[in-house]
Amino acid sequence: MLTKRIIPCLDVKDGRVVKGIKFLNLKDAGDPAETAAAYDAQGADEVVFLDITASADSRDTQLSWVRDVAATLFIPFTVGGGIRTTDDFKAILREGADKIAVNSAALMNPTLISDAAMKFGSQCVVVAMDAKKREGAEGWTVYKNGGRVDMNIDAVEWAIQAEKLGAGEILLTSMDTDGTKAGYDLELTKAIASSVNIPVIASGGAGSCKDFYDAIEVGASAVLAASLFHYKELTIREVKEYLKERSVSVRL
Amino acid sequence: MVAVVDYDAGNVKSVEKALDKLGAEHVLTSDPEVIKIADSCILPGVGNFGDCMDKLRSAGLDKAVKDFAASGKCFLGICVGLQLLFDESEESPGVSGLGILKGKVKKFTSTDELKVPQIGWNNVFNVKGRLFEGIDENTYFYFVHSFYLDAADKNIVTSNTSYGTDYDSSIESGNVFATQFHPEKSSDAGLKVLTNFLKIAGEL
Numbered sequence: 075m076l077t078k079r080i081i082p083c084l085d086v087k088d089g090r091v092v093k094g095i096k097f098l099n100l101k102d103a104g105d106p107a108e109t110a111a112a113y114d115a116q117g118a119d120e121v122v123f124l125d126i127t128a129s130a131d132s133r134d135t136q137l138s139w140v141r142d143v144a145a146t147l148f149i150p151f152t153v154g155g156g157i158r159t160t161d162d163f164k165a166i167l168r169e170g171a172d173k174i175a176v177n178s179a180a181l182m183n184p185t186l187i188s189d190a191a192m193k194f195g196s197q198c199v200v201v202a203m204d205a206k207k208r209e210g211a212e213g214w215t216v217y218k219n220g221g222r223v224d225m226n227i228d229a230v231e232w233a234i235q236a237e238k239l240g241a242g243e244i245l246l247t248s249m250d251t252d253g254t255k256a257g258y259d260l261e262l263t264k265a266i267a268s269s270v271n272i273p274v275i276a277s278g279g280a281g282s283c284k285d286f287y288d289a290i291e292v293g294a295s296a297v298l299a300a301s302l303f304h305y306k307e308l309t310i311r312e313v314k315e316y317l318k319e320r321s322v323s324v325r326l
Numbered sequence: 327m328v329a330v331v332d333y334d335a336g337n338v339k340s341v342e343k344a345l346d347k348l349g350a351e352h353v354l355t356s357d358p359e360v361i362k363i364a365d366s367c368i369l370p371g372v373g374n375f376g377d378c379m380d381k382l383r384s385a386g387l388d389k390a391v392k393d394f395a396a397s398g399k400c401f402l403g404i405c406v407g408l409q410l411l412f413d414e415s416e417e418s419p420g421v422s423g424l425g426i427l428k429g430k431v432k433k434f435t436s437t438d439e440l441k442v443p444q445i446g447w448n449n450v451f452n453v454k455g456r457l458f459e460g461i462d463e464n465t466y467f468y469f470v471h472s473f474y475l476d477a478a479d480k481n482i483v484t485s486n487t488s489y490g491t492d493y494d495s496s497i498e499s500g501n502v503f504a505t506q507f508h509p510e511k512s513s514d515a516g517l518k519v520l521t522n523f524l525k526i527a528g529e530l
Contacts, residue, residue, distance in 0.1 A: 076489060077447045077466065114513060119447055145343050150468060150511050170339040172511065195373055197443055197470045242443060273441050295441060325447040325466040 075323045079119035079296035080286070080310050081275065082303045084109060086125045086155075089135045093304050103304065107142040113303070114149050116310045119325060121147065122175065122245070122298060125155030132156075137169050144170025152200055154245075163190050167198060175200040175245055178218040181225055181232075184239055191240025199243075200275075201236040205229040205262055206249040214262055221249050229262065230269050237270045244270060245298065247277040255281030258289040258297070267293030283308065283316035290322055328352040328529055329364030331391065331407075333381040337508070341370045341404065344510040344520055350529045358390035366527035367394045371405025371508075372470070375431065376418030378406050388424060395426045395502050400527035403504035405471060408497070411504055417473050427499055428478035440490045443472040448487050450507070455484035455498040457505070457522050465515045467507035469495075475506060 084091050084106065091109045092100040103109065110121045123143070125136055140153055153166050154175030163174050180187050180201055190199045204221045205214040214229035233244055246266050248259030258276045267274040273295035280286060280299040289297050302308050314324040330341055332354045345352045352368075353360060361367055369391060371378075382388040395401050395411075403411050412423050415431035423431075436442040447466040450458075474493035477483050487495035487506070496505040503523060509516035524530040 075448065076444060076469075079446050144339060145346065148344060148347070148511060148517060149513050150470075167337075168339060170343055172337065172340070197372065197445065243445065271436055271441055272443075273445050295446070 077119070077323045077325045078290050078294075078317065079275075080117075080313055080324070081120045081122055081296055081298040082113045082118050082310065083122045083124060083277070083298050083300040085300070086123050086139065087127050088132065089127075089139045092126070093301070105142075106139045107146045110143055110147045110151065113310065114147055117314060117326065118149065118310050119296070120150045120152065122152045122154065124175075125153065127156070133162075133165070137165060140166055140169040140171050152245075154200070154202055158186070160186070160189050160193055163194055163198075167194060173198045173200050173243070175202040177202040177204065178220075180236070181216065181218045181227070184235065187236060187239035187241050191242070196240045196242035196272075199241050200245050201233075201241040201243070202245040202247065203229060203232060203236075204247050204249050205259075207262075214265075217249065230265055233266045233270050233274075237272050241272060243273045243275060243295075245275045245277060248279060251279030252277070253301075254279050255302070257281060257285040258294070260288055260292045263289055263294050264292035267295075283313050286313050287317055287320055287322065290317070327364050327366075328524070328527070329361045329367045330354045331361065331367065331369045331387060332356045333378065333385060333387055337372045337510070338370050340508070340510045341368060344517060345524075348517065348521055348524060348530065350524050356385050356387065358386050361387070361390045361394055364394075364399075366400040366524075366529055367391070367402070369401070369403045369407035369410065371403070371407040371409075373406050374417060375406060375409055375415040375423070375473070376421040378410055379418070379421050379423065382410070382424075392424055392426060395424075398501050400523065401502045402523050403502075404510070405506060405508055408475060408504035408506050409473060411497075411502065412475065412477070415473055426502065427482065427497065429494075430476050430478075431473045432476055433473050434490055437490070443470060444489045445470050447512075448489060448507075450485035450487055450495055452486045453484065455496075456526050457484060457496065457498060457503055457519050459522050461515060461518055467495075467505075467509070467512040467516060467519075469507045471506060
């Protein structure tokens with residue numbers, strides 16, 4: 075039986091893993107390849123890297139750490155952050171990444187999704203979306219530029235469009251629950267997962283084992299968390315054992 | 327020396343990195359002559375069946391792969407590299423596969439419960455054969471695919487996997503091996519499968 079995936083997310087800046095709260099007080103937390111290998115040993119099903127490097131001329135650094143990760147990590151990994159063109163896709167995939175996550179670039183230029191899917195296959199195109207509840211109205215809208223700019227595009231509509239364009243997965247982050255540790259946004263996760271027929275990765279808000287379970291129950295195919303795992307508040311194994319006890323299929 | 331067939335399909339790098347890790351000498355090549363003299367050959371995957379056949383044909387690699395498989399030397403197909411060994415696929419009606427083995431590649435039926443593609447870790451059962459030496463029944467491997475193999479001769483099937491239907495997830499026919507899952511992305515269990523292949527092939 076296909077298992078539900080537990081995915082740790084690592085922020086990378088200038089080729090190093092960093093930890094912080096909402097991109098503030100960033101501290102060096104090690105080498106991407108070594109950190110990812112430790113998560114593999116713990117039973118992570120995949121790893122997502124989010125490159126938050128601000129400098130424009132950082133592509134070489136990025137290619138270099140992606141290459142190092144690919145040499146040591148024998149589970150799938152996704153790279154996101156600053157990817158704008160199919161040439162960017164190609165360069166990173168050639169270094170050994172399995173999937174590419176696009177967010178703002180896909181909102182600005184939706185054909186990037188279809189172009190990349192045509193060239194490299196849907197399986198490597200992950201559309202990341204940051205969604206926030208509309209004030210005083212139903213539903214959610216998606217934001218670009220790391221949650222700074224409201225695109226006024228309905229989140230469910232955008233997910234459906236992304237699937238039509240050829241996205242292979244949706245990485246769904248709730249801006250309302252992100253960092254709260256109060257649990258994933260179940261309403262949002264359910265709304266998106268039930269509207270598309272591609273896997274949805276829930277992100278933002280995990281604080282306990284039950285939160286992972288709840289997101290899976292409303293339709294998430296995979297669940298992502300960052301700080302919870304970085305700060306060792308929970309191990310991936312603990313989460314998986316909790317899920318297994320509740321009859322969720324996991325790889326243990 | 328392992329020849330890894332380069333036909334512009336995805337994820338060749340991951341296969342190479344795994345071979346590096348295991349210490350097997352290898353060469354990434356699109357030259358039929360290099361494939362011919364290699365001791366073993368891997369046809370990696372990810373991609374559309376028809377596109378992949380086109381690319382193989384236009385580079386003259388279809389014949390190179392067929393000849394290699396017929397040579398008696400060890401051959402491993404991965405993912406689309408498994409599917410291409412068979413006659414045809416519902417992904418690309420009218421396109422002939424390599425036809426080295428008999429069978430059809432069919433599409434998963436998408437339902438509310440069943441998202442397509444299948445992406446993630448699934449278990450193999452009815453496990454047998456040399457690739458799975460030392461690997462337990464129900465071990466998990468990483469899969470990414472929308473189409474699955476229905477082999478005509480079930481005797482060559484060395485594992486099944488369940489996704490809406492029980493399908494054929496690996497085969498062994500003489501010197502020809504293939505897996506629908508990605509051993510190069512399946513952590514320790516996957517590296518064990520690759521090690522088994524390399525040992526059978528005399529590369530390790």
